[in-house]
Amino acid sequence: MNNEFNYSVVILGSTSGIVRATAHAYAEAGYALVLAARDDEENKILAADIRVRYGVTCHALHFDGADAASHPKFVTDCEAALGTNPTGLILGFGYMAEQEKAQRDVTEVQAMVDVNLTGAISILERFAAVFEERGSGFMGVLSSVAGERGKQSNYIYGATKAGLTCYLEGLRVRLFKANVTVTTIQPGFVDTKMTYGLPLPGPLVATPEQAGRAIFKAVSKGQDEAYVLFFWRYIMLIIKAIPRWQFKKMSM
Amino acid sequence: MAEAIMQQTLSGWGGMNSEVCDMFRPEKRRALSELIQCKHSDSLIARGLGRSYGDTAVNGGSAVVDTTRLDRMLGFDPDEGLLECEAGVSLADIIDVFLPRGYFVPVTPGTKFVTVGGAIANDVHGKNHHVDGTFCEFVESFTLLIPSGEVLTCSRDENEDVFWATAGGVGLTGIILTARIRLMAVESAYITADYTQCTHLDSALEAMAATDENYQYSVAWVDCLAKGKNLGRSVLMQGNHTPAAELSGTHAAAPFAVKGGLPKMVPFNCPSFVLNPLSIQAFNTVFYAAHGTCTGKIVDYDQYFYPLDAVNHWNRLYGKSGFAQFQATLPFESKAGLVTILERLAKSRRASFLAVLKTFGEQNPGLLSHPMKGYTLTLDVPNRPGLTLFLHELDKILLDHGGRLYLAKDAVATPETIAAMYPRLDEFRAIQKRLDPKGVLSSSMARRLGLVG
Numbered sequence: 001m002n003n004e005f006n007y008s009v010v011i012l013g014s015t016s017g018i019v020r021a022t023a024h025a026y027a028e029a030g031y032a033l034v035l036a037a038r039d040d041e042e043n044k045i046l047a048a049d050i051r052v053r054y055g056v057t058c059h060a061l062h063f064d065g066a067d068a069a070s071h072p073k074f075v076t077d078c079e080a081a082l083g084t085n086p087t088g089l090i091l092g093f094g095y096m097a098e099q100e101k102a103q104r105d106v107t108e109v110q111a112m113v114d115v116n117l118t119g120a121i122s123i124l125e126r127f128a129a130v131f132e133e134r135g136s137g138f139m140g141v142l143s144s145v146a147g148e149r150g151k152q153s154n155y156i157y158g159a160t161k162a163g164l165t166c167y168l169e170g171l172r173v174r175l176f177k178a179n180v181t182v183t184t185i186q187p188g189f190v191d192t193k194m195t196y197g198l199p200l201p202g203p204l205v206a207t208p209e210q211a212g213r214a215i216f217k218a219v220s221k222g223q224d225e226a227y228v229l230f231f232w233r234y235i236m237l238i239i240k241a242i243p244r245w246q247f248k249k250m251s252m
Numbered sequence: 253m254a255e256a257i258m259q260q261t262l263s264g265w266g267g268m269n270s271e272v273c274d275m276f277r278p279e280k281r282r283a284l285s286e287l288i289q290c291k292h293s294d295s296l297i298a299r300g301l302g303r304s305y306g307d308t309a310v311n312g313g314s315a316v317v318d319t320t321r322l323d324r325m326l327g328f329d330p331d332e333g334l335l336e337c338e339a340g341v342s343l344a345d346i347i348d349v350f351l352p353r354g355y356f357v358p359v360t361p362g363t364k365f366v367t368v369g370g371a372i373a374n375d376v377h378g379k380n381h382h383v384d385g386t387f388c389e390f391v392e393s394f395t396l397l398i399p400s401g402e403v404l405t406c407s408r409d410e411n412e413d414v415f416w417a418t419a420g421g422v423g424l425t426g427i428i429l430t431a432r433i434r435l436m437a438v439e440s441a442y443i444t445a446d447y448t449q450c451t452h453l454d455s456a457l458e459a460m461a462a463t464d465e466n467y468q469y470s471v472a473w474v475d476c477l478a479k480g481k482n483l484g485r486s487v488l489m490q491g492n493h494t495p496a497a498e499l500s501g502t503h504a505a506a507p508f509a510v511k512g513g514l515p516k517m518v519p520f521n522c523p524s525f526v527l528n529p530l531s532i533q534a535f536n537t538v539f540y541a542a543h544g545t546c547t548g549k550i551v552d553y554d555q556y557f558y559p560l561d562a563v564n565h566w567n568r569l570y571g572k573s574g575f576a577q578f579q580a581t582l583p584f585e586s587k588a589g590l591v592t593i594l595e596r597l598a599k600s601r602r603a604s605f606l607a608v609l610k611t612f613g614e615q616n617p618g619l620l621s622h623p624m625k626g627y628t629l630t631l632d633v634p635n636r637p638g639l640t641l642f643l644h645e646l647d648k649i650l651l652d653h654g655g656r657l658y659l660a661k662d663a664v665a666t667p668e669t670i671a672a673m674y675p676r677l678d679e680f681r682a683i684q685k686r687l688d689p690k691g692v693l694s695s696s697m698a699r700r701l702g703l704v705g
Contacts, residue, residue, distance in 0.1 A: 017279055017321070042280050045338075049324035052335075053349050193279050197258035 008032040008086045010078050012063060012123065013093025015042045017192030018142065021212025022090055027054035029216065034078050034086065036063035037093070057082075065093045065119035066111070075126045085130050088138030090219070091120060094161075096194070102156040109156055116160035121167055128171060132178040139175075140183045140219035141168055145232065148186070149239050152251070172224060181222035185215055188232040204229070255283055262316060265567050266305040267521075267574025268635055268663050271312030271696060279321045281338070284427055285401050287317055288692065295694035298427045300367030301342060304374060305577040306663030307696035308422050314694065317427065319369055325349065326430060333435040334392065339369030339428040344561075346435070347553070352508045355435035356493070356553070358390040364558050369428040374660035375420035375621040379469035379491075379557070382613040386623055388419035389616060394431040399692040403429065417683040420621035422659050424684050424693050424704055438493045440507035443469065443556040445491035446547040449540070453484025453594060457587065457627070460488065460611050468492050469556075471610045473543075475536040476594065476603035476631055477529065484594050486609065487543040494550055503550070510552040517564040521572045529601040573635040575604070576643060576663050581612060582655035583626040589653025590627055593646060597631070602642060607631035619680040620703075622658040630661070640664045659697065667702040681705040 007030070011023045014035035023033060027050045035050070037043040040062055047060035059081040063074055079085050095115040097108035124139065131137030146154050147161030165184055172182035189195050189205040206214070211228045218226030227233050242250070255276045263270040274293055278284055287296060298317045299309035309316065323340035333355055335346065343357050344364040350356070357364075361376045370376075371387040372394060384390075393407035396418060404426070406415040418425045446467075450456035456472050464470045467490035474486045496507045503509075560566050567574070582589045597603045608630050615624040633639065647657065647669050656673035657665055671677050684693075685705045698704045 015280065039280070041282070045281065045324050045326065048326045052325040052328050052337075193256060193277075196256040196277055197275075 006032070006084070008034070008057075008082050008084070010034045010036060010086045010089040010127075012036045012065065012089065012091045013142075014046055015039050016092055016094075017194075017208045018187055018190050018211045018215070019090065019092030020046060021208035022092065022140075022215045023050060023212075024053070024209075025212040025216035026090075027056050027058065030054075030056060031087070032057040032082060034059045034061055034081055036061045036074070036078075038062070038064050063093075065123065066095075066114040068118060068122035071123045071126050074123070075130065085134065086127075087136075088131075088140070088219070089127055090215070091124065091139070091141040093119070094142065094144075096154070096157045099152075099154050099156060112157055112160045116157075117163050117167075120164055124167075124171065128175060128180070131180040132175060135179050137175075137180040138183070138219055138222065139171075139180065140185055140215060140226075142185045142187060142215075143168065145186045145188055145236055148236055149242075149247070181219070183219045183223050184225045185218065185228075186225065186232065186236070187211055187215075187228045188235075190228060255287060260316075262299075262302075262310045263574070264306045264308060264310060264663065265303050266576055266635075266663055267567055267570065267572075268576060269307060269310075269696075271307075271310055273311050273316040274314065275316050275318055277318040277321055281322055281429065284317065284322070284397055284429070287315070288397055288399055288427060289401055295692055297423050297693065297695040297698075298339075298369060298373075299423075300340065300370035301365045303361075303363055303366050303370065304422075305661045306659075307700060308374070308660060309370075310696040311694060312696045319367060319427070322429075323367075333437055334432055335435055336430060336432045337368060338430050339367060339372070339394075341368050342366065343368070343371065346433075350435055351438075351441055351553070354437055354439070354508070356438045358434060358436040359384060359387040360557055362558065363561055365561060368431050368433065369423075372419060372428055372431060373421060373423045375616075375618050375623075376660070377612070377623050379471045379610060381623055382464050382470060382611050383468055385613060386419070386616055386618070386621060388415075388618060388621070390434045390436075391419075392432040392434060394418070395429045396426040397429050398426040398687045399690060413683055414687065416617045416621075417619050417680055417687075419616070419618035420659070421618075421680065421684070422620065422697060422703070423695065424698055425687050426693065439496040440494045440499055440503070441510045441553050442494035442499065442503065442507070442550050443491040443553060444494045444498065445489060445549050445551055445556060447543050447545060447549065448488040448490075449543065449545050450486045450488055452481065453486070453591065456484060456486040456488060456609065463490065464611055466490070471608050473539065474594075474607045474609045474629070474631075475540055476597045476607040477533050477536055477601065479595070479598040483591070483598065484609075485540060487540060489543075491551075491556060499550070510554060518566055518568040521568045521570075532604055570604075570632070570634050575632045575634045576639060577630065577632050577661040578643060578646060579622075579628060579630040579658040579661045580646065580650050580655050581622065581624060581626055581628040581658070582650070582653055583624070584611075586626070586653040586655060589649060589655055590629060592649050592653075593629065596646065596649065600642060602633050602636065602639075604632040604634060619676045619683075620659060620674055622656065622660070624656065626655075644669075659701075662697075662701075665701065667700075670701045670703075677703070 015037045043060040047058045050058040102108040143165045144161040146158035206228045214228045258275045293315035296315035297311045319340040326336040470490040472486040472488045612623040
């Protein structure tokens with residue numbers, strides 16, 4: 001495979017459908033990979049798949065987003081596995097509790113905050129320090145359109161993603177000076193476990209492969225933000241433009 | 253987290269007899285063990301890419317497990333050409349990954365959009381059956397999840413009875429998790445094909461008997477509308493993988509490269525009058541005339557093996573009411589049966605284009621595996637009034653001549669017919685019962701044909 005520049009990427013949360021496809025897009029481009037997830041059994045299967053299909057180096061490392069104390073060691077583990085610090089990283093882990101359950105049970109709220117905010121910020125700060133010092137790198141982070149506007153159906157999850165999007169905005173400004181790009185990805189609907197069985201209009205739903213390629217492309221270009229299907233930008237512009245007095249009457 | 257359910261109206265590729273099923277599409281292997289312990293429905297069946305024509309992978313009112321997201325490749329040994337992968341991997345996927353490295357799938361049906369799990373469960377065959385046998389001949393071993401939650405490794409040395417019950421066992425022995433498959437080394441992505449026009453069934457059968465041994469692949473396209481002195485007029489298409497040394501020009505420089513085009517698409521069901529006896533007769537006449545006898549034609553593997561894959565959803569050509577596929581296999585000594593069936597088809601004017609005839613080699617020990625030594629005739633029959641009766645009539649001719657149907661194609665046969673055609677069905681039922689004492693595994697086909705005890 002073509003990897004003359006020894007590019008490498010750490011993929012956090014590799015067991016989700018979108019992230020798996022993103023990892024494949026990097027492998028196809030010849031990157032060496034570290035796949036990181038909590039579920040070791042699945043993660044090893046995914047890493048083997050990438051090695052067989054693309055003939056690239058692919059390590060499976062244990063990673064728990066919610067366990068911030070383990071994050072500094074994870075960064076050194078990645079360096080040890082790759083023999084160098086990675087060129088960049090993709091962060092795709094997240095936790096979405098059922099909205100109604102989260103309304104009743106604060107431990108579910110805490111779990112989402114621990115993973116989507118505290119965990120994400122913790123690991124991004126560790127790698128930000130490495131990339132900033134080196135003066136290069138890329139970060140592609142999966143946030144959510146749910147963080148753009150609080151909807152009745154998932155506003156607690158949305159609040160954690162809004163926080164993440166806001167955090168990324170600031171991180172981008174800081175790392176810009178160090179030649180490190182930060183791409184906020186809002187995938188929209190992708191045909192994975194999360195949307196399976198939902199009555200969604202087909203044309204709004206991307207395949208995981210489309211999502212993976214779109215994410216690879218947007219992050220490689222160093223885009224500030226990215227949607228998987230281009231029209232989501234316009235859908236979100238419209239949704240964001242709905243005045244609050246009207247929005248509260250809508251059953252979204 | 254519980255697996256997401258999708259209520260979906262499902263049918264086989266023929267599009268007949270749709271039923272509402274509870275579909276699951278797990279993305280993690282572990283989820284399968286939870287599903288098979290059946291907390292959701294009365295019963296379940298695994299489904300791959302849905303290319304079986306009838307109700308093999310349909311389970312009306314109950315659960316269907318779509319395995320296409322469990323499609324990870326686990327290891328490859330280039331010396332042995334041995335691939336280990338999950339059951340949801342498709343043959344198309346294997347070709348994409350391994351043809352550039354010099355390997356092809358050892359057996360392929362007329363579509364590459366089938367999964368490895370489906371290829372085992374239907375013990376599929378291809379144009380090379382007369383020399384290479386079925387898909388399962390190339391399966392060294394597989395792992396099978398059974399309703400107890402246990403995972404059995406099955407091979408010719410270990411759980412051999414389960415291996416041969418699962419080969420062709422239409423998914424009723426468990427969910428295949430992974431398989432180790434021997435791929436075939438090839439020198440190029442091309443086939444050198446010889447085409448021979450045969451004016452009558454007899455000349456086609458004679459030509460096959462005389463020359464098939466020289467070719468790895470052999471199949472004849474038959475005009476099922478031709479009658480009398482033209483009965484069974486055919487174009488025999490035989491081929492071998494092209495050695496790299498025989499390629500020239502750009503092909504020689506890149507022996508594994510094939511120019512891919514975007515697949516064409518049939519976007520919606522055509523009105524059923526599009527395919528009528530006249531349009532089909534016109535097609536058949538043109539096809540026959542266009543394929544004069546010619547030798548040494550080099551064609552890429554997609555054109556040779558998968559002409560229909562170039563049109564997505566080609567099954568929609570038959571309109572909303574769909575079609576049945578009829579595959580009849582007869583022992584060599586029953587040529588009279590083949591003639592009777594062809595005569596009946598020509599008279600009925602029900603047959604569609606793309607009827608194919610080939611010879612099968614030796615039968616394997618698969619209890620419900622279809623191929624047996626003899627002739628096999630395959631064709632589409634559009635679903636028009638009276639279809640079931642017509643097919644039952646053909647089934648009877650087939651039975652009378654010691655022939656058999658293929659479960660992967662069947663949509664209308666009766667339990668008695670299938671029991672008479674598959675004398676080892678009771679052995680299959682006994683093994684099935686042992687693996688699945690509570691009757692967790694079932695399908696619309698299993699209930700229709702009484703395949704499980």
